[in-house]
Amino acid sequence: MSDVQTYPVTVTVNGKKIQRFVESRTLLIHFLREELNLTGSHIGCETSHCGACTVEIDGTSVKSCTMFAVQANGAVVNTVEGLANSDGTLHALQEGFRQMHGLQCGFCTPGMLMRAKVLLSENPDPTEEEIRHGIAGNLCRCTGYQNIVKAIQYAAAKLNGRTYQEAAE
């Protein structure tokens, strides 16, 4: 199949400009994981349901298993590998997931973190209900979501200069 047509793609991934030639049918998740070796974004269901492949594209949340890499030409893409602060310290969300036990097996975590990042950029101080609706496209089969919600509340508090206070149960 030496005559397979490829297409030029230029994307900025985690701040770095990347130029590659890709097959039209290459899904963005495969491009990130196999071409760029960014294996933080996970392939869960492959059917647009689970959200483990969620990345940030031009400031929005996208399931990268349901988009071709060629469609991302010209876009700014951020994955979980680019989430930590440049000095190596954890992003407020990563810190929140750690402090509040927002993960168990960790498979959904990259997608949860990247979805939560965009959620907090659009709505810096969400209510619990807004958080739950905001992560409705990300499935977690371990935590029951409670600690993920708390982790996002922790991050929102920190980014707003407050200390997170757990609500009494």
Add this chain to the structure above:
Amino acid sequence: MIPGQFVYHRPASIAEAVAVLAAHGDEARPLSGGHSLIPMMKLRMATPEHLVDLAGISELKGISQQGQTIVIGAMTTQADLIKSDLLASALPIIRETSLQIADPQIRTKGTIGGNVANGDPGNDMPGLMQCLGATYHLSGASGERTVAARDFYQGAYFTSLDVGEILTSISIPVPPAGHGYAYEKLKRKIGDYATAATAVILTMADGKVATCSIALTNVSSTPLFAEEAAQLCLGTSLDAATLKAAGEAAKSISDPAADGRGTAEYRREMAGVVTARALAKAASRAMKGA
């Protein structure tokens, strides 16, 4: 879960897109948000040889008001609909409906044009567009034409859209200020298609229904414009007997398939329930607005 090979096209204008689609006929498919087509391609249930990505066509995007009509470009995403201040004030039922479609990531990519043109009976916008009396603007090699949303759907995935034609925009007459509205969708979980759903737009005068429009989602192979149910409501205060009669009228035109959401009987019953709920909610909003 890797799609078959295809040639990728990214036209910059409607004219260019239509020309590429015309050149390849049945072997080409337009790509809008891709959240119906790409999953089908991954399953190899759709194997287009040419994919015409409409994302680069700026004239297909945006929401504007022209007199008493709202015009929405086909490539306007669900997220754009939700964020629009113009729609929030003039046509709040669109935001209410969009928020009940899929999940945030999918609403980032999913477009109103793709939702209405795909002909999937599970999609929510077709019924809403029938309720609102919307008009679809189509463009193809032989020119432009318009088709009413109420005439567009012929069967599951079978619409008035000809091969090579694309839907470019939707025009919607603005309902009167103070109208009541509701999109009531019964679903098993967030992201699911409707077990049954109903869109209602109505106006009230002196506590009585003055105008009323009702359409149903996912209880037949096409959306259903429920004309008789709406007629029954006119001149009433939407008392319990009227709500029951309108629900019965909605049930009588429903013909749902049995699926994971329930038996055909259950889903038909739910078409009546959500219709009564939507009417009651729309009426209470109209009363508050008055």
